[in-house]
Amino acid sequence: MKVIANNKIILASESPRRKELFSRLGVPFEVKASGIKEEIEGELPPEEFALAIATKKADEIVQRNKEAIVIAADTTVYLGETLLSKPVDNNQAREFLRALSGKEHRVITGVSIRGAGLSIGFAETTTVTFYELTDDQIDAYVATGDSLDKAGAYGIQTLGGMFVEKINGDYNSVVGLPLSRLFHTLLTLNVIQIDKEDFL
Numbered sequence: 001m002k003v004i005a006n007n008k009i010i011l012a013s014e015s016p017r018r019k020e021l022f023s024r025l026g027v028p029f030e031v032k033a034s035g036i037k038e039e040i041e042g043e044l045p046p047e048e049f050a051l052a053i054a055t056k057k058a059d060e061i062v063q064r065n066k067e068a069i070v071i072a073a074d075t076t077v078y079l080g081e082t083l084l085s086k087p088v089d090n091n092q093a094r095e096f097l098r099a100l101s102g103k104e105h106r107v108i109t110g111v112s113i114r115g116a117g118l119s120i121g122f123a124e125t126t127t128v129t130f131y132e133l134t135d136d137q138i139d140a141y142v143a144t145g146d147s148l149d150k151a152g153a154y155g156i157q158t159l160g161g162m163f164v165e166k167i168n169g170d171y172n173s174v175v176g177l178p179l180s181r182l183f184h185t186l187l188t189l190n191v192i193q194i195d196k197e198d199f200l
């Protein structure tokens with residue numbers, strides 16, 4: 001299957017995982033990091049919060065690239081109603097992983113699509129259940145340094161995946177980008193299309 005882009009697309013992200021996932025569509029795109037503070041005024045429910053931060057990331061890039069379609073995402077981890085963002089250090093990473101041990105949590109990725117007259121977004125929720133973890137397992141994982149750039153202090157796509165007993169929802173969304181939902185949304189918006197020549 002070949003996919004064509006009908007617009008200039010910018011992925012507003014410095015995450016190598018998002019870049020790798022989005023590149024699977026095979027359409028040209030640029031990467032520009034927005035560098036915003038991942039904060040908003042007031043409190044929002046989890047899905048609205050993830051979407052609001054993603055929108056803030058996208059808007060910052062749209063201002064400087066008015067002709068492009070800008071896509072941004074934000075991945076958050078919630079244990080109950082408690083937000084576990086990227087840990088500030090290894091001590092906090094250990095705390096997060098001890099809290100997640102043996103329990104179910106939500107990974108919510110907000111995706112914002114802005115620019116060229118478009119303003120649309122969604123939040124994808126995936127439920128992840130962790131095995132009971134020992135302190136030795138947590139210490140050994142945190143010592144790899146993998147926790148620090150990841151919400152909830154683990155990467156499902158790396159050794160952190162060994163902690164996962166089950167997942168209900170989109171795996172790619174946990175890694176940082178709900179690619180198939182984004183694909184269908186971009187098709188509906190006519191930002192991309194499937195190349196008909198490809199199957200004639």
Ligand SMILES: Cc1cn([C@H]2C[C@H](O)[C@@H](COP(=O)(O)OP(=O)(O)OP(=O)(O)O)O2)c(=O)[nH]c1=O
Binds near residue numbers: 012034073152
């Ligand atoms: C739960 C989980 C999160 N993560 C990552 C995805 C996100 O990159 C990161 C959460 O931080 P985000 O703020 O969503 O993204 P980012 O700062 O890495 O990149 P940018 O804002 O420039 O787009 O956690 C994993 O890679 N694997 C996982 O299993």
